[in-house]
Structures are given as C-alpha cells and as structure tokens.
Amino acid sequence: MADTVAVRTGGEQDDPEPGGFAFEERPRLLEGVRAYGLIMAMWVRSTMAYRASFAMTALGDFAVTAFDFVTILLMFTHVDALGGYTLPEIALLYGLSATAFGLCDLLLGSMDRVGRRVRDGTLDTLLVRPVPVLAQVAADRFALRRLGRITQGLLVLGYALLSLDIAWTPLKVLMLPVMVVSGAAIFGAVFVAGAAFQFVAQDASEVQNSFTYGGTTLLQYPPTIFAKDLVRGVTFVVPLAFVSWLPALYVLGREYPVDLPQWVAFLPPLVAAVCWVLAGLAWRAGLRAYRSTGS
Amino acid sequence: MSDGFTQEGTGMGGDGGFITLDGVEKVFQVRRKAGLLRRERREVRAVDGISFRVARGEMVGYIGPNGAGKSTTIKMLTGILTPSGGRLRVAGIDPSRERTRLAHRIGVVFGQRTTLWWDLPLRDSYRLMHRMYRIPDRRYRENLDRCVELLDLGELLDVPVRQLSLGQRMRGDIAAALLHDPEVLYLDEPTIGLDVISKAKVRQFLKELNTERGTTVLLTTHDLTDIEQLCGRVMVIDHGRLMYDGSPAGLHEVGESERMLVVDLESEFPPIVLEPEAAGGAPALRAVKVEGPRQWLAFPAAASAAPLVARIAADYPLVDLSVREPDIEAVIARMYESAP
Numbered sequence: 001m002a003d004t005v006a007v008r009t010g011g012e013q014d015d016p017e018p019g020g021f022a023f024e025e026r027p028r029l030l031e032g033v034r035a036y037g038l039i040m041a042m043w044v045r046s047t048m049a050y051r052a053s054f055a056m057t058a059l060g061d062f063a064v065t066a067f068d069f070v071t072i073l074l075m076f077t078h079v080d081a082l083g084g085y086t087l088p089e090i091a092l093l094y095g096l097s098a099t100a101f102g103l104c105d106l107l108l109g110s111m112d113r114v115g116r117r118v119r120d121g122t123l124d125t126l127l128v129r130p131v132p133v134l135a136q137v138a139a140d141r142f143a144l145r146r147l148g149r150i151t152q153g154l155l156v157l158g159y160a161l162l163s164l165d166i167a168w169t170p171l172k173v174l175m176l177p178v179m180v181v182s183g184a185a186i187f188g189a190v191f192v193a194g195a196a197f198q199f200v201a202q203d204a205s206e207v208q209n210s211f212t213y214g215g216t217t218l219l220q221y222p223p224t225i226f227a228k229d230l231v232r233g234v235t236f237v238v239p240l241a242f243v244s245w246l247p248a249l250y251v252l253g254r255e256y257p258v259d260l261p262q263w264v265a266f267l268p269p270l271v272a273a274v275c276w277v278l279a280g281l282a283w284r285a286g287l288r289a290y291r292s293t294g295s
Numbered sequence: 296m297s298d299g300f301t302q303e304g305t306g307m308g309g310d311g312g313f314i315t316l317d318g319v320e321k322v323f324q325v326r327r328k329a330g331l332l333r334r335e336r337r338e339v340r341a342v343d344g345i346s347f348r349v350a351r352g353e354m355v356g357y358i359g360p361n362g363a364g365k366s367t368t369i370k371m372l373t374g375i376l377t378p379s380g381g382r383l384r385v386a387g388i389d390p391s392r393e394r395t396r397l398a399h400r401i402g403v404v405f406g407q408r409t410t411l412w413w414d415l416p417l418r419d420s421y422r423l424m425h426r427m428y429r430i431p432d433r434r435y436r437e438n439l440d441r442c443v444e445l446l447d448l449g450e451l452l453d454v455p456v457r458q459l460s461l462g463q464r465m466r467g468d469i470a471a472a473l474l475h476d477p478e479v480l481y482l483d484e485p486t487i488g489l490d491v492i493s494k495a496k497v498r499q500f501l502k503e504l505n506t507e508r509g510t511t512v513l514l515t516t517h518d519l520t521d522i523e524q525l526c527g528r529v530m531v532i533d534h535g536r537l538m539y540d541g542s543p544a545g546l547h548e549v550g551e552s553e554r555m556l557v558v559d560l561e562s563e564f565p566p567i568v569l570e571p572e573a574a575g576g577a578p579a580l581r582a583v584k585v586e587g588p589r590q591w592l593a594f595p596a597a598a599s600a601a602p603l604v605a606r607i608a609a610d611y612p613l614v615d616l617s618v619r620e621p622d623i624e625a626v627i628a629r630m631y632e633s634a635p
Contacts, residue, residue, distance in 0.1 A: 031395075038426050046415055125410040127375045130398035131427055141414075291377050291391070293323060 028132055035131035039139035047144050054145060061148030065102075068220060069094060069156055083225035088163040089252055090222060095157025096176075096244040097219035100183025101212070102150035104191065107184070110140045111191045112205040115198035118290065127291075134283055137195065164252075172251050175265075182268035183243035187212060189275035190238065192283055199286035215240045223249075223257050231258050242271045312348025313511055314372065314479065319345050319381035321367050321535075341367040343535035344381065351478070354505045354512040356526035356543070358519075364535040365515040369483050372513070373403050386478060399428060402472030406484030409468055411456045417467050418452040421474060428475040435474060442470035445500050462493030469500065473510075480504070482514040486521055498524050519620055522546075531630070538630060546626065555619040556580065556592040556600060561612035563588055569606055579603060588614075596621055 047054050072094065076087045085093075114137055117123040126136045166172065194208025215234070223231050223245050235241040235258060242264075249256050250265035321342040327335045342364040349355055359365050370376040371383060374390035374397050383390060388397045403410065411420040425435045443449055446466040456464060465485060472480060482501075486494045502525060504510050516522060522529050522543050529546055531539040539546060558567075566582035567590055580603050584591035594603055600618050607613060 035427060038423060042412075042415065042419055042423050046419060120408070121405075122408050124370065124375050125403075125405065125408060127394065128373050128398055128401070128403040128410070129427060130395045132395075288377075291375065292379075 032132040032135040035135040036139045039136065040142040043139070043142035044144055057145040058148040061145050062152050063148075065098065065149045066152045068098075068217065069152070072220070083222045085222040085224070085254075088160050089254075090220075091156050091160035092164060092252065093222060093244050093248050094220040095153050095155075095160050096179055096183065096248055097216050098153030099150055099157055100153075100180050100243050101187050101216040102146065102153050103180065103184035104187035104212075105149060106143075106146040108138050108188050108191045109143060109146055111138055111195040112198075112208055113137070113140065114195040115202035115205050118199060118202050123290065133287060134192070166251065166253075175247055175251060179244065179247045179268060182272040185272035186239060186243050186268070186275050187215070189272065189279040190215070190240075192276075192279040196279070196282035196286035199290045211238055211240070215243075219244045226257075228257060235260070239271050239275065242268045313351040313353075313386060314347075314349040314513070315382075315384045316348075316368075317346050317382040319368075319371065319383050320379045321364070321371060321376060322379040340535050342371070342378075345532070345535070345537050346381075347530060347537065347540060349511060349513065351511055352505070352509040353528060354501075354526050355514075356522035356529040357513060357515045357532065358517075358522060358529060359515075359532040359538075363533045365532060366483055367535075368532070369403075369481050369513070369515060373401060373481060374398070399475060400478050402475070402477035402480045404465075404468050404472045404480070404482045404485055406465065406482070406487040409456060409464055411464070411467060411471055413457050414455055416453045416455050417448065417459075417470075420456065420467075420471060421452075424471055424474050430475050434476065438474050438476065439470070442473060445503065446470055447496065462489045462496075465489060465493065465497060466500075469497065473504070477510065479511045479513065482512065484515055484517065486516060486518055494518075494521075501525060519543075519626070531626075553593040553625075554596045554598075554600065554621055555583075556594060556603065556607075557617050557619060558590050558592060558607060558611075558613060559615040560588045560590070561614055564590070564611060566590065567592055567607065567611065569603060580607075 069091075072082075072087075072090060075082060080086070082090060114123070117126070117137070123133075126133050129136065190211050191208065194204065194211065197208070198204050215238070218226070218234065219240060223241070231241070235246075246256060246260070247265045247268055250262065319342060320340065323339045323341055325337045325339050327337065345364075345368065357365055357368065367376065371378050372385055372390060374394035377391040385397060386400050388400070390397050411417065412423070421439060424430070425432075430438075443452070446469060448466060448470060451459060451463055451467065456467065459467060469482075469485070480501075485497055485501075489497065498521065501512060501514075505512050505525075512525075514521065514525070526543060528541065529539070529543045530537060531546065563585075566585050567580070568578050568582065569580040571579045579598070580592050580594040582590045583593045592603075592607075594600070604616060607616075
C-alpha cells in the first residue's frame with residue numbers, strides 16, 4: 001500500500017497513457033456537475049422524442065400534486081382560519097415548500113434508487129465509469145415531468161403573493177428566492193443522506209421518503225397546528241423548518257411556536273450548507289462501506 | 296498448498312507485469328442473526344492471498360466454481376472493491392485509490408448486468424460514453440464504426456436496450472466497453488446464456504481484438520470452450536486461492552478430465568464398455584451410469600467422440616445421443632483428488 005510512488009516510476013516508461021487521451025486531474029465537483037449535465041441532457045432529449053407522452057405525464061404530476069392544495073381549499077370552505085392562519089398565509093407556506101421540494105425532486109428525485117442498485121448489483125456498473133457515482137445516481141432517469149410539481153407550487157405561491165397584504169421591504173423580497181433555493185438544498189441534503197443510508201440498509205428508502213415527501217406535506221401547514229415536540233424535531237433534528245416555516249413567518253410577521261430569536265429566519269443558506277457537508281460525508285462513508293463489503 | 300499446481304505463467308514479461316497481484320486478500324464480515332438482538336460475526340475469505348502477473352497483450356481465462364472468488368477479484372481489479380490486504384496494480388495504478396483515473400484505461404463487461412442505459416437506444420448510450428470519457432471525435436467515430444461492423448450492430452443502434460436479446464445486448468455491451476480504447480478488457484461471464492451463434496461471434500471478436508489491437512483481456516467464464524478457443528493461459532481459483540496457472544491443455548492433464556457421451560438405446564442393455572484400440576490400455580469408453588435404455592459413457596476428454604459413436608452405432612440400436620463437456624467443477628474436483 002505504501003509504495004505507490006515506486007511502482008508508478010517503474011511502470012511508466014512502458015505504460016504510456018493511450019494516445020490522445022491524456023488524463024488530467026480535474027476538480028471532482030466540476031466533473032460531477034458536468035457528468036450530471038451530460039446524463040440529464042440525454043434523458044431530456046429522450047423524453048422530448050415523445051412530446052405528447054411528456055405533456056401527459058407532466059400534466060399528471062401537476063394534477064396529482066395539486067390535490068394537496070385542493071384539500072386545503074376544501075377545509076377553508078368550512079373554516080376561516082387554520083391554526084390562526086388565513087388561506088393566503090397558508091398558501092404562502094404551501095407554495096414555498098412545494099416549489100422548493102419540487103426543485104429538489106426534479107434534480108435529485110432518483111436518489112432513492114440506490115438501495116435497489118445495491119441489491120441488483122448495477123451500482124458496480126457506475127463504479128467503473130470515470131465520473132463521480134453521486135452524479136450518476138442523481139441524474140439517472142432525470143424526469144422532466146416533475147416540472148409539473150414545481151409549476152403547481154409556483155402557481156400557489158403566485159396566488160399567495162397577490163392576495164397577501166405584506167409591507168414589503170427589500171429584505172423580505174430577497175428572502176423569497178433565497179428560501180426556495182436553500183429549501184431545495186436542505187431537502188436535497190436529506191435525499192443524499194437518505195441515499196447514503198441505503199448503502200447500509202437497502203430497504204431504507206421509505207424512511208427517507210417519510211422525511212422528504214412527508215416533510216413537504218408537514219411544511220404545507222402552519223406550525224401552530226402541530227405538537228411542540230414535533231416542531232422542535234423538524235427545527236433542530238432534521239432542519240426542515242428552515243425550508244419555509246422560519247423564514248416565511250418572518251415575511252408574514254408571525255410568531256414561531258417554539259421560542260427562537262428572530263434572526264434564525266436568515267439562517268436557511270447556512271443550514272443548507274451545513275446539511276450538504278454532513279450529507280456529503282455520509283455519502284462518502286456509505287460508498288466506502290459498500291466498496292469494502294460489496295453488498 | 297495453493298502453489299501446488301502453479302506453473303510458470305506464459306508470456307510474463309520479466310520483472311513487471313501489466314497487471315500485478317501480490318498476496319491480494321479480500322475478507323468479508325458476514326453478520327448473521329443469532330437470536331433476537333445478538334449477531335454473530337463470521338469472516339469469509341473470498342480471496343485468500345492471490346498473486347499473479349499478466350503481461351500486456353495476454354489473453355487470460357480466470358475460472359472457478361461459483362463463489363470461488365472470481366468476481367471479487369475482477370471487482371478489485373476494476374477498483375469497485377477495496378482489497379483487505381496485499382498489493383494490486385493495473386497499469387501502475389492502484390485501482391481502489393484511483394478508480395476514476397483507472398476507468399479511462401480499462402473496459403468492463405458484466406455478463407449478467409448491462410452497463411448500458413436500459414431504456415435508451417444503444418446509440419444514446421454510446422453518445423453519452425463519448426462525452427463522459429472525453430473521447431476525441433475522430434477516434435470515437437472510428438471505434439464505433441469498427442465495433443458496429445465487427446459486432447453486427449448496425450440494425451440495433453436505434454433499439455432500446457431492454458428490447459435487445461441477450462446476445463445482442465452482450466455485443467452492445469462489449470462495444471460500449473471498447474469505445475475509449477481501453478488497454479485492458481475485463482469480461483465477467485461474457486458468454487453466459489448466449490446461443491451458439493452469439494457465442495461464436497463474441498469469441499471471434501475478442502480474438503481479433505487481442506491479436507490486432509494487443510488489448511489485454513481477462514475473462515471469467517463457466518464455459519471451458521471459451522478458454523480453449525481464446526486463452527493461451529488459464530488460472531483456476533477455488534476457495535479464494537489460485538489452484539492452477541498455466542496452459543489450457545495442461546489443465547486437462549492435471550484434471551484428467553473426461554467427457555460424457557449420453558446415449559439412448561431402443562431398449563435396456565448391459566453397461567457398454569468399448570475395448571481400447573491398443574491392447575492392454577484403459578478402456579476407450581465405459582458406462583458409469585445406466586438408467587433403463589439410457590447410458591452415461593465416460594471417455595477421455597482428449598479423445599475424439601466420432602469414432603466412438605460410430606462403434607456404438609454399429610453394435611447397438613442407437614436412438615439419440617449427446618456429448619457433455621467436462622464442467623469446471625468436475626475438473627477441479629479431480630484436481631483435488633490427484634493433488635499430492
């Protein structure tokens with residue numbers, strides 16, 4: 001193990017790199033993004049070969065996810081407020097969370113197939129290619145139809161912004177796109193960490209789904225209707241509250257049920273970065289475990 | 296013990312091999328439930344101290360029964376698995392440490408699972424390989440044209456991989472593994488489940504690849520015919536140890552293997568024994584099992600079956616017959632028996 005260098009010098013004269021294929025050390029992150037782009041482009045092209053089918057499935061995704069909001073609308077035919085929140089206020093929470101989650105689901109929605117790949121052995125085929133495995137797993141079967149979910153979230157968000165009477169400040173305006181992006185990143189980190197866990201427990205995708213799909217449903221309602229322990233859990237343990245609740249409540253000028261200083265509303269980008277570092281470490285540990293056990 | 300049969304490997308280029316293994320080990324920790332919470336840990340030595348060298352341009356067969364450690368070795372050679380011990384180099388690269396760097400220089404074909412994108416046409420998979428491996432355009436086109444011609448892929452390029460037959464898919468997979476001009480090609484069971492014609496096509500292609508391009512080929516197989524037709528050198532592995540390393544012909548000598556002629560006669564007959572051509576020798580053929588009108592007749596693997604069939608047909612009312620090649624399990628079993 002220790003004599004890598006000695007071998008390299010001994011073998012290099014008669015082991016020239018194949019002509020024209022000089023191998024260059026490239027930053028892994030850039031390589032990963034490039035590979036992701038290549039694979040994604042291939043799936044988009046293949047999807048676009050059947051435009052009608054794409055339109056149908058995207059519409060289907062739109063309709064299915066829109067049912068969540070229809071449920072909320074139906075509730076509001078009987079009540080005027082839910083947990084002290086009006087319909088436009090809830091629409092804001094819903095729209096932010098649905099858009100953030102939709103964005104993440106579009107980009108990383110295939111991550112939950114890691115367990116299956118480990119089980120059927122197709123993960124090995126990714127490991128013999130010269131690009132990061134995470135990028136290959138994430139871009140696999142890139143499904144453009146998931147734009148349906150994002151569209152739905154954006155429409156609800158649009159409705160909320162038009163009907164809410166908010167004293168807009170530049171800071172509050174800036175917070176909206178930051179929230180969506182950091183929210184998507186926080187969900188994404190949960191996807192990656194969940195996928196990493198599947199290296200160890202191959203049937204764990206349902207656990208992950210309860211945090212991601214379950215989490216987004218949770219965030220669509222105001223925090224006041226949930227038990228305080230649950231709210232604490234999604235604030236401090238799995239920091240989903242930073243996706244929409246905390247920053248949105250700042251925008252709305254509302255109190256958070258768990259006692260927290262107001263500046264936490266500005267933390268989502270930082271929380272997202274920390275989550276990604278942790279998720280990245282988990283992914284590396286998972287892949288290393290796989291490569292030493294092979295199962 | 297493991298060195299009992301190891302012969303001087305053919306074509307070893309003096310000091311340095313292109314692929315070198317020195318005492319490579321892979322130990323798996325298998326955990327088993329033993330009671331409600333208690334778990335028993337057990338060590339499985341899948342590869343137990345294997346050393347060999349393969350020179351550039353060699354074509355080597357790597358055989359052994361299921362669970363012998365073949366695939367584990369291939370996985371370590373490709374960088375998928377990290378060895379537990381020993382030293383391993385491919386083209387001077389430590390596969391587990393520099394997996395992506397090595398990936399540019401090796402091609403891998405898994406017989407049982409495809410490296411192609413299942414729902415997409417072959418052409419799309421190849422196009423993606425082109426970009427992913429950063430293959431220069433001209434070289435990509437040359438390699439693709441050559442593979443399409445030799446592997447007969449022309450009409451399959453626009454068919455989604457899932458609609459291909461096993462043989463077609465295998466040819467598609469081999470082409471995919473060669474687009475970036477790898478110096479080594481690993482094939483894990485490349486002919487498994489293929490029909491006779493597909494097998495012949497694949498073998499012919501590999502032979503040409505090895506002789507014309509000088510690509511080093513390492514293949515695992517269950518089919519001894521693959522080895523006999525392709526490889527100048529064969530390594531036998533069992534229980535994670537190298538049992539034999541030498542020529543395919545030597546394998547039969549060591550294993551004293553026999554082929555089996557299965558005949559169906561019109562009615563029941565006493566066990567058939569054919570006298571040897573030369574007086575005093577071992578019988579040319581003898582029945583080892585009789586089941587009604589069907590008899591299993593063993594004869595040396597090196598002997599031709601045709602004259603034996605002719606002699607049986609002359610003396611017995613023959614209805615049907617088939618010849619069974621010795622399987623690797625039988626050869627290895629005999630290897631154990633004859634071990635000192």
